[in-house]
Amino acid sequence: METVDTVVWALWAMLPAYIPNNAAVLAGGGRPIDGGRTWGGRRVLGDGKTWRGTLIGTAAGTALALGLTQVTPSVSAALGTDLPTFSLRAGLGLAFGAMLGDIGASFLKRRTGRERGAAFPGLDQLDFVVGALLCAFVAAPSWFTETFTLPVxxxxxxxxxxxxxxxxxxxxxxxxxxxxW
Incomplete structure (x- = not known):
């Protein structure tokens, strides 16, 4: 696979993981996942992680994956390169995993004394990626290993x-x- 093709493939494959947290912010609000509980005098997750946001973010990413699968042949032809398609399990794994990764990062931020919105370089940029990749691997291992090669x-x-x-x-x-940030 050529370098440009690898970049296009990688970004396409990650789109269902890139969208959920944005959708969660837009549709968020509601009951916090941690229910206001504290641990060690600090909120477990904080008000920014809600059940509604998690559900809507996961649904948005999964729906995007299924939609991308429908348009993959046309987009592949237009770009002149192959693109991955997504099974329901792969899309759900990427989307839900992205949400879990972000929730995990919030937990780590609270444990290190960072407030909601505080920067945590590295973690802020890759938390959802780690969650998405792990959950996609668990949900759709064959798809994952075919899609996420080392260069990707x-x-x-x-x-x-x-x-x-x-x-x-x-x-x-x-x-x-x-x-x-």
Whole structure:
């Protein structure tokens, strides 16, 4: 696979993981997952992690995966490169895993004394990637190993933090986020 093809493949494969947390923010609110509980004097997760946001984020990422599968032949032909398709299990694994990764990062942030919205470089950019990849592997192991080859994983790990910083910076400048991270 050529370098450009690998980058396109990697970004396409990760789209169902890139969307859930954004959808959760847009549709969030509601009851916090931790129910307001504390551990060691700090919230377990905080108000930003809600059942509604998790459900809607997972549904959005899964729906995107299934939609991408429908348009893959046309997009592949237009781009002149192969693209992966997504089974329901793969899409659900990526989407739910992205949400779990972000929830796990919130837990770690609270344990280290960081408040909601506080920066945690590295973790902020890759938490959802780790969760998405792990859950996709568990949910659809054959699909995962065919889709996420070593070169694709390298692109994901290198490109995602850059995309994360750029898109969050734009959202901050547009007034859609309170912090640029």
């Amino acid at each position: 994983l390298v692109v994901v790990v290198v490109a995602t933090p850059v995309l994360h910083v750029v898109t969050n910076g734009i959202a901050y400048l547009l007034g859609l986020k309170n912090e640029p």
